[in-house]
Amino acid sequence: MLIDELMQESGVAFGTSGARGLARAMTDRVCYGYTLGFLQYLRARGDLRAGGEVGIAGDRRPSTGRIMQACARAVVAFGCRPLNAGIIPTPALAAFGIAESIPTLMVTGSHIPEDRNGIKFNKPTGEILKDDEEGMRAQRIELPAGLFDEQGRFSAESASALPAADPRILAAYVARYVGFFPPGCLGGLRVGLYAHSTVATEAFRTVLSGLGAAVSVLGTSAVFVPVDTEAIRAEEEAFALEWAAGGGFDAIVSADGDGDRPLVSDERGEWLRGDIAGILCAHFLAAEGVVTPVSSNTALERSGWFPWVLRTRIGSPYVIAGMQQLLQQGVTPVVGYEANGGFLLGSPIEGERGVLSALPTRDALLPVLAILRLARARGSGIAALREGLPSRFTCSDRIGEFPVALSRSRLQALHTGDLERDRGAIDALFAARFGPLAALDTTDGLRLTFASGEIAHLRPSGNAPELRAYTEADTPERAQHLNRVCMQILAGWRQG
Numbered sequence: 001m002l003i004d005e006l007m008q009e010s011g012v013a014f015g016t017s018g019a020r021g022l023a024r025a026m027t028d029r030v031c032y033g034y035t036l037g038f039l040q041y042l043r044a045r046g047d048l049r050a051g052g053e054v055g056i057a058g059d060r061r062p063s064t065g066r067i068m069q070a071c072a073r074a075v076v077a078f079g080c081r082p083l084n085a086g087i088i089p090t091p092a093l094a095a096f097g098i099a100e101s102i103p104t105l106m107v108t109g110s111h112i113p114e115d116r117n118g119i120k121f122n123k124p125t126g127e128i129l130k131d132d133e134e135g136m137r138a139q140r141i142e143l144p145a146g147l148f149d150e151q152g153r154f155s156a157e158s159a160s161a162l163p164a165a166d167p168r169i170l171a172a173y174v175a176r177y178v179g180f181f182p183p184g185c186l187g188g189l190r191v192g193l194y195a196h197s198t199v200a201t202e203a204f205r206t207v208l209s210g211l212g213a214a215v216s217v218l219g220t221s222a223v224f225v226p227v228d229t230e231a232i233r234a235e236e237e238a239f240a241l242e243w244a245a246g247g248g249f250d251a252i253v254s255a256d257g258d259g260d261r262p263l264v265s266d267e268r269g270e271w272l273r274g275d276i277a278g279i280l281c282a283h284f285l286a287a288e289g290v291v292t293p294v295s296s297n298t299a300l301e302r303s304g305w306f307p308w309v310l311r312t313r314i315g316s317p318y319v320i321a322g323m324q325q326l327l328q329q330g331v332t333p334v335v336g337y338e339a340n341g342g343f344l345l346g347s348p349i350e351g352e353r354g355v356l357s358a359l360p361t362r363d364a365l366l367p368v369l370a371i372l373r374l375a376r377a378r379g380s381g382i383a384a385l386r387e388g389l390p391s392r393f394t395c396s397d398r399i400g401e402f403p404v405a406l407s408r409s410r411l412q413a414l415h416t417g418d419l420e421r422d423r424g425a426i427d428a429l430f431a432a433r434f435g436p437l438a439a440l441d442t443t444d445g446l447r448l449t450f451a452s453g454e455i456a457h458l459r460p461s462g463n464a465p466e467l468r469a470y471t472e473a474d475t476p477e478r479a480q481h482l483n484r485v486c487m488q489i490l491a492g493w494r495q496g
Helices: 003-010 028-045 064-077 090-100 130-137 168-178 201-210 234-247 274-284 299-303 316-328 365-378 382-387 404-414 419-434 476-495
Strands: 019-022 053-058 081-086 104-107 116-123 190-196 214-220 251-255 262-264 289-293 308-312 334-337 343-345 349-351 354-356 359-363 393-399 437-441 446-450 455-460 467-473
Touching: 003 028, 003 130, 028 064, 028 116, 028 130, 053 064, 053 090, 064 081, 064 104, 064 116, 081 090, 081 168, 090 104, 090 116, 090 168, 090 359, 116 130, 130 316, 168 201, 168 365, 190 201, 190 234, 201 214, 201 251, 201 365, 214 234, 234 251, 251 365, 262 274, 262 365, 274 289, 274 299, 274 334, 274 343, 274 365, 274 382, 289 316, 308 316, 316 334, 316 343, 316 359, 343 365, 359 365, 365 382, 393 476, 404 419, 404 455, 404 476, 419 437, 419 446, 419 476, 455 476, 467 476
Parallel strands: 053 081, 053 104, 190 214, 190 251, 289 308, 289 334
Antiparallel strands: 019 116, 104 116, 251 262, 334 343, 343 359, 349 354, 393 467, 437 446, 446 455, 455 467
């Protein structure tokens, strides 16, 4: 059967970062089949040799271990050798795969609830892009008769296909940053590390303390916590304020479940938006070119720090393609980031102790280190770094259990291609709170810019049945108010 048919049959579809779906839909059969399709695609491209290694890692979801085993059994059946990277951050796995020129699989649902999961696929050169997804979907695979029962489970137990976890992968990721930044450069800083259930805790603690920071681990959870760095929950906001008030921290840091999206607070316990963290990290790295999706804060352009700025659709594959475009134009160094804070290095960066190799996949640790280093070097708090940027503030939220098809139909009703008709329909919904429409952008979803300069951006999630709303204004209070207005409108869409 074709991978495309398996996708339609199971409901486990490609999103912006690999295949995702309900954990119960990600049966042994489905995960085995997806892995076979990936490996076949790589071999057809000449990116996988017979008997070669394939790295596999995962997050802390209850379903992750089973899915890792299913992927490993497919690797063995394909004549290759599974390398167990363990429960580690996605960027650690990807960086090792790139350094060793081997493909890798990360079993994770990132920030979405634990009843869902996913598989991120990395070629030896990095993340699969959209044309790679098409190539995978076209693969015809054979699922051996009798290997699975009617529920898609392996029909018979067998010995583990995964060897013991190899500590080299995480160690290499730690060494990447301890070796790049000057020894003791974070000395004197007190950092709270919100551990919850993220796989990034060990790497964060080791690197931060290795560079001189005093690290206190906070909020460890025995159950999976779906931390979404684009839609920070009230619990995370309250935790950070409480810890900052009682701990005397210079910052509180964390990451999402698979460690590729950061959370960074200032000394007051106020979380930085991911796109603000991205601007500060790009500035610290002296980037010439910056690539980011249309949803990111426009303080990027208003700062005047970057000669080249390229806006893309939302999703790391589009950011990676944009970085490649700037590099082909001779721009360097090039970086990228997303509104969730995930930071991508499109080209090597020269530092005080050598060169930091390119890592064209989302990373949570680099922006954390860059912001702490920037604040330390300037002798200021992180709050001052944020306040030094142009006064543009963003807010985002989401409505869950909102079918993607319904999201698209609602947005299509607002944007038909008839400008005058569209303007009237949009003004009828938004003008009373936002003022008249000035421009619209359909690069990804519907991004509305009003005469006031305020922005509302409506977009279905690429990873889950969610409808997201992003707003931007000159004050945080106004951005939050406008976001609440958008959420009221979207809630009416679901009901109506």
